[in-house]
Amino acid sequence: MWFHLPSYGQGYSLEGDGRYPHRAHYETYKGRMEGHAMKILVLNGSPKRDKSDTMHITRAFLDGMKEAAPQDIHIIHTIDPHIDYCTGCFSCMRNGGTCIHNDDMKAILEEILDSDLLIWSFPLYCYGMPAPLKALLDRTLPLSSMAMQKVGDRYEHVGQADFSHLKYLMICGCGFPNSRHNFEPAEAQFKLCFPGGHTIITVPESPMFNAPEAAVVTVPRL
Template sequence: MKILCISGSPRGEHSNTFRLVKEAVAGITTAERGVSVEYIHLGSLRMEFCTGCGTCHRKLLFCPLKDDVAPVLHSMQEADAIVLASPVYINHVTAQLKALLDRSSPFIHCQMLTGKYGAAFATSGGGPHAMVLDYLKEYLVSCGVQYVGGVSGPMSRFDTLKEEARILGADLAKAVKSHIAYPDQLSYMEKRREFFKSVISSRKDEWKGEYAYYNKKIAGFKT
């Protein structure tokens, strides 16, 4: 079982959000043996902003920007479960995490992470935080990832959040091992596939990479 943990905090291993992730991993490794865990701290990587050039749609996931994003996207494809974590910066994820997600739009267009499971974590200084989990859930499910759950809250509740994170970690391990299905999410994914099937088909001469992926992996087009 491969678990990928991506932290969007610029504080890296010293961030409170990452401390929650470590608690979740403790829950995972307690519940399941033989787990491989990869941690990625986006704050230590060089990441350019998406320029909207569309190359990743024409040449699936290829980006002309030369930075550290491609290996992260590869790790997301290789993992069985993906954990996304971010402190709350003005009611949203950090710029680091948003920059990564903006560079992964083929994941959404083609649901390239289908079959994986996910969870999310967010911490705030005391203000609102639930909207970050909502956003990360929407992102994961749109990519084809079944969302097991999330933990968020202010740092004043950190001891409680740690316990919730451990429980969520165990639930995530169980979902991966038992291939648990979330019918509402699967139904939403199906609707999204139909939507992007139409979009990609209408631009098949321009988005050749995504069109070819749909024909091979998802089917439903006539070439």
């Protein structure tokens, strides 16, 4: 569904289901929230940390989650941890999941496995995710083994850890006025990496949500 909203000087467009970021998808996880605090890990891929336009939208989503039930939320700004690049040596896939790098990624992997919901929050960089977040994604390789299995019409690696309980959410913003021909590469990668239990929220013209002069238009929709 497309809808068009008046804003300062120009039209604002958002592609979605007619609801807004913090209300749009938290119902998806409502069943998991009843009776206990859901553990939510947010991976903020923006080098701007809390000043990120996309992170502003993500916080609105988290506020919507809190309306349903108390949540245990931890945010990692991926620009901060020491995360070496994956070298593609595949040692971790052969030795039970131990990476050759001794850095912060080991603790992050443990926190990922201990979470109920993993939120990937990032602005669109060259039609994909920023480098710090991509480095983290590459380093999740220890969760997989060299063994492969056929699922439907595709092959995927067999996991070395149990992450079947995990749900995945991608929140991605960009400065372009429309979603089409912009978010498709990032969406395709996310769907292939997390084929089950994922939700995707894409927000064009996301800087408007973080602009004080646009608050009269954007705040009611957050």
